[in-house]
Amino acid sequence: MCASRSRKIASGALIVMAAAAAAFGGVADTLHNLSVTGPGAVKSPTETQICVFCHSPHNANPNAPLWNHSLSAVSNYKMYWSSTMKAYPSAGAAPQPDGASKLCLSCHDGTIALGAVGGRKTPIVVSGGPTMPASAPGYLGTDLSGSHPISFVYDNALAVTRNAAGGMPLLLPSTRVDPDVKLDAQKKMQCTSCHDPHDDSNYRAGMVPHFYVKPTWSETCLSCHD
Numbered sequence: 001m002c003a004s005r006s007r008k009i010a011s012g013a014l015i016v017m018a019a020a021a022a023a024f025g026g027v028a029d030t031l032h033n034l035s036v037t038g039p040g041a042v043k044s045p046t047e048t049q050i051c052v053f054c055h056s057p058h059n060a061n062p063n064a065p066l067w068n069h070s071l072s073a074v075s076n077y078k079m080y081w082s083s084t085m086k087a088y089p090s091a092g093a094a095p096q097p098d099g100a101s102k103l104c105l106s107c108h109d110g111t112i113a114l115g116a117v118g119g120r121k122t123p124i125v126v127s128g129g130p131t132m133p134a135s136a137p138g139y140l141g142t143d144l145s146g147s148h149p150i151s152f153v154y155d156n157a158l159a160v161t162r163n164a165a166g167g168m169p170l171l172l173p174s175t176r177v178d179p180d181v182k183l184d185a186q187k188k189m190q191c192t193s194c195h196d197p198h199d200d201s202n203y204r205a206g207m208v209p210h211f212y213v214k215p216t217w218s219e220t221c222l223s224c225h226d
Contacts, residue, residue, distance in 0.1 A: 027051075030200040031138065031210065034114060034126060042136055044115065047124045054103075054197075056118055064103055070116040071106045077142050080149040086162045087152040091145070094152075099184050100192040101150045107132055108140045137210065154189050154224070169226045178223040180213040194220050 027033055028050055031040040035050045047053075056068035079094035088094050097105055106112050110132045115124030123130060132139050140147065152158075159170040173183065184190050195211040202212045214220040 026201070027198045030198075032197055032200075034124075042114070042126060042128050042133065044124050044126050047115075052117055053114065053124070059118060061118070064100075067103060068118045069103070069106050070112050070118075071102060072109050072111050074105070074109060074111055074142050077105075077109070078145045080145050080147060084162075084165065084167055085149065086165060087149065087154070087158055094149070096151065097144075098151045099186065099188060100190040104191040104195075104197070105140065108138050109142050110134065110139055111142070148189075148194070150190055151188055153187050154183055155187050171224055171226050176223065181220060181223040 028037065029039060031038070031042075032054075033039065033050050034043045034053045035047050036044055037048070037050070038044075052068060054069050055066045057066060061067040061069075061071070075096060077096055079091060079096070081088070081091035081094055107114055113123040113130035114126045114132060115130065117124060128136075134141070144150070154170075154173055156172050156174055159172045163169040173187065181193055183193060194213055195209075196213050197211055199213075200211050202208050202215045203210050204215075208214075208216060212220060214223070
């Protein structure tokens with residue numbers, strides 16, 4: 001192998017390692033660190049691994065990259081709907097959570113043990129009970145009707161239909177340039193469009209929610225709503 005190619009491979013490896021270290025370093029100081037070193041009240045009194053609660057380098061869930069947490073069996077979440085909603089015609093017609101949102105709900109809907117991870121005969125013990133306590137700031141339950149709609153396709157056709165109906169317009173997705181607020185590969189709005197599970201640096205109590213991808217409410221909302 002030539003020296004230049006060796007340098008390129010080594011450089012690429014260093015970039016990947018640096019990115020992984022940054023994600024690890026970021027989540028370590030957040031409420032998503034459920035290990036013994038976590039800063040929150042809800043955490044394991046004994047588990048020292050941080051990433052194991054969500055990820056595994058081997059034998060991971062094939063439905064998501066390196067996913068390690070048991071998925072919720074709930075199939076009838078109560079979803080958001082309003083008379084101005086154009087992505088679907090009624091609450092009953094709303095799509096159920098999928099993609100990254102379903103992964104988030106595997107902890108946040110409160111139906112699955114926080115320590116229910118792959119490769120363990122029994123769930124990792126977590127203080128405050130096996131599931132996310134209803135008093136925890138991230139508890140959502142199965143009624144999502146008060147949250148922003150998720151798991152719907154946000155494309156140009158939807159934006160045009162919504163804008164023709166009047167009210168606050170939507171930006172055409174094809175013209176959006178915000179690098180932080182992202183749709184998934186299926187052009188769907190998911191929890192991870194507005195929240196980064198590895199980075200809570202924008203959080204400000206009473207002002208900006210946990211794990212927000214932007215430092216203000218307005219910057220996040222205005223990336224889609226004009």
